[in-house]
Amino acid sequence: MELHLYYAILLLCATAGLYKFILYPAFLSPLAKVPNAHWSCSFCPIWIYWVKWTKQENSRIYNLHMEKGPAIRLAPNLLSVNSYEDGLKRIYHGGFPKPEFYFNGFAVYGTDNLFTIKDNKTHSAHKKALSSCFTKSFVMSSQTARAATRDILFNRVLPLLHKSSTENKAVEVMDLTYAYLLDTFVQWQFGRSIASNLVENEKERRFYFDGFLGVAEYTFWQYHFPRLVAMLQKLGIHLIPKSVVDAFEGVEKWNLDKCDQAQQLLASGKELSPDDQPVAFEPALKGMSQVDAKPQMYPRRLDLASDMFSLNSGAFETSGNTSTYLLYELSRHPEWQSKLREEVRGLETPLKHTPGKLVEIEDITNPQDIDKLPILHAVLMETLRLWPSVPGGQPRVVPRLVPWAVFPDPLEWKPERWLNASPEQLALMRKWFWGFGSGGRMCLGMHFAYYSIKYFFASVYSNFSTTIHDHGDMEASDGYLAGPKGHRLELEFHYLE
The missing domain is CATH 1.10.630.10 (Cytochrome P450)
Known part of the structure; x- marks a missing residue:
């Protein structure tokens, strides 16, 4: 009985993991309708890290926009937007906060500055x-x-x-x-x-x-x-x-x-x-x-x-x-x-x-x-x-x-x-x-x-x-x-x- 319970818990965890990390981001997330830069972008960020590591991020993303349109999915929760009225204007004039990226790259003395402050x-x-x-x-x-x-x-x-x-x-x-x-x-x-x-x-x-x-x-x-x-x-x-x-x-x-x-x-x-x-x-x-x-x-x-x-x-x-x-x-x-x-x-x-x-x-x-x-x-x-x-x-x-x-x-x-x-x-x-x-x-x-x-x-x-x-x-x-x-x-x- 205890062995069956163990397997049931294991199956439940595997199912939950499959849903959270594969099924939901790939098929049920609101972002699932956005064209992927790469097939793996639905459920992991490995593709975008690879293009950053190989120093081809800007050129690759630009070419993908030319091919796929004004919005591209780069990772499960990451989009690239290349349009003005319904994209850049809304994002940059709309008060959306900055992510950790800026602090990681541009903070000095371990403290924020004008460029890194989030909100x-x-x-x-x-x-x-x-x-x-x-x-x-x-x-x-x-x-x-x-x-x-x-x-x-x-x-x-x-x-x-x-x-x-x-x-x-x-x-x-x-x-x-x-x-x-x-x-x-x-x-x-x-x-x-x-x-x-x-x-x-x-x-x-x-x-x-x-x-x-x-x-x-x-x-x-x-x-x-x-x-x-x-x-x-x-x-x-x-x-x-x-x-x-x-x-x-x-x-x-x-x-x-x-x-x-x-x-x-x-x-x-x-x-x-x-x-x-x-x-x-x-x-x-x-x-x-x-x-x-x-x-x-x-x-x-x-x-x-x-x-x-x-x-x-x-x-x-x-x-x-x-x-x-x-x-x-x-x-x-x-x-x-x-x-x-x-x-x-x-x-x-x-x-x-x-x-x-x-x-x-x-x-x-x-x-x-x-x-x-x-x-x-x-x-x-x-x-x-x-x-x-x-x-x-x-x-x-x-x-x-x-x-x-x-x-x-x-x-x-x-x-x-x-x-x-x-x-x-x-x-x-x-x-x-x-x-x-x-x-x-x-x-x-x-x-x-x-x-x-x-x-x-x-x-x-x-x-x-x-x-x-x-x-x-x-x-x-x-x-x-x-x-x-x-x-x-x-x-x-x-x-x-």
């Missing part, structure tokens, strides 16, 4: 303290931003490019744009006295970029199996090598030290010049902590540092990839270089680099004038469209395909589409342009990105023409974030009198 209500309250200094009007009028542009672009980057042109030496521009963008943002973020100098300091540059980017090879484990990584680490098995973890922690400490220095600077009560104003840090500190607290003991120190890390790392990596591809496209299209040069040389205050002369703030063209340049805006928008820096899926927790007609010849780099479009066509293109996301979670640093990238290209092509010397694989990597697979673009800069 929109908490995110909105958290964002409130920072949002005012990231508005377009604030960025455009910021004397601290202009001082950072003077120090880094005009007095470091342009002299470096001029020196390379006189010596007929190629410049690896991917690292250079990363360094320019990080230095510019960090000076605006923390103030001039706490700024970085990755443009000129090779040791600091290698420390930061090698430490920050070294973990990219292991993001599959970090994003999707953080508990497994932690458990095996306790057993001495490192899915992410210890040297990589240590190097990244060095970058975390670099950022935390700058936060501590900025807090101490503000706590000192000294009157700060516009050059030395910690523009992004100060409102965050006042909104989350005590300005005059004891050094390294101010409340919510790690929460604040996590926000600052998410801001400055986002400022250089995504914008750096965009800048690299824009340099690549302009160097392949000299006719657009000529058009851009004619436009920027027509500015009322020229962006002329004079070798040996230090530039003052009053010598720099107004950012409002640069922002209005239509050709500069067009080449940037077209690069953001064709080479998105964050092409991966933007997952959300949730209770007709993009028409080709919006962007004819979608795989071609055609800045003229932004210049020759009718008002109706332009409105439609802007609707479908998601270079910085959309809704309440839209990129906070969008206006600063436009500011620093436009200054860079207006200044470079006012003074130089560029040609390609050599490069690695320029195909975009297939992952959540994307830059050139070869991570190398060498250009020759030719100084123009």
Whole structure:
């Protein structure tokens, strides 16, 4: 009798398991009517993990949408949606919360930041303290931003490019744009006295970029199996090598030290010049902590540092990839270089680099004038469209395909589409342009990105023409974030009198 009862319980458990893990998800779930990316997607996530592991997620899912329609099932409880009115708009404007994916991949110091917070209500309250200094009007009028542009672009980057042109030496521009963008943002973020100098300091540059980017090879484990990584680490098995973890922690400490220095600077009560104003840090500190607290003991120190890390790392990596591809496209299209040069040389205050002369703030063209340049805006928008820096899926927790007609010849780099479009066509293109996301979670640093990238290209092509010397694989990597697979673009800069 006991043996029969044992078998009955075993059969009941097997039947329940069959129903829960096979029959229900495959045939009875509301998602069962959605086309599967692979036959196994009805009852297990192994297919989507495989395409992520083999770095073909974006291309495979895109092709499947072309074949199967606007909604595809990637796992028992995971859909990919590729439609606007009844899909993306509803999801990203509808307040659906973020899943653990963001915390696993982008939290630092073990704490949330603006990018990882799950629910929109908490995110909105958290964002409130920072949002005012990231508005377009604030960025455009910021004397601290202009001082950072003077120090880094005009007095470091342009002299470096001029020196390379006189010596007929190629410049690896991917690292250079990363360094320019990080230095510019960090000076605006923390103030001039706490700024970085990755443009000129090779040791600091290698420390930061090698430490920050070294973990990219292991993001599959970090994003999707953080508990497994932690458990095996306790057993001495490192899915992410210890040297990589240590190097990244060095970058975390670099950022935390700058936060501590900025807090101490503000706590000192000294009157700060516009050059030395910690523009992004100060409102965050006042909104989350005590300005005059004891050094390294101010409340919510790690929460604040996590926000600052998410801001400055986002400022250089995504914008750096965009800048690299824009340099690549302009160097392949000299006719657009000529058009851009004619436009920027027509500015009322020229962006002329004079070798040996230090530039003052009053010598720099107004950012409002640069922002209005239509050709500069067009080449940037077209690069953001064709080479998105964050092409991966933007997952959300949730209770007709993009028409080709919006962007004819979608795989071609055609800045003229932004210049020759009718008002109706332009409105439609802007609707479908998601270079910085959309809704309440839209990129906070969008206006600063436009500011620093436009200054860079207006200044470079006012003074130089560029040609390609050599490069690695320029195909975009297939992952959540994307830059050139070869991570190398060498250009020759030719100084123009």
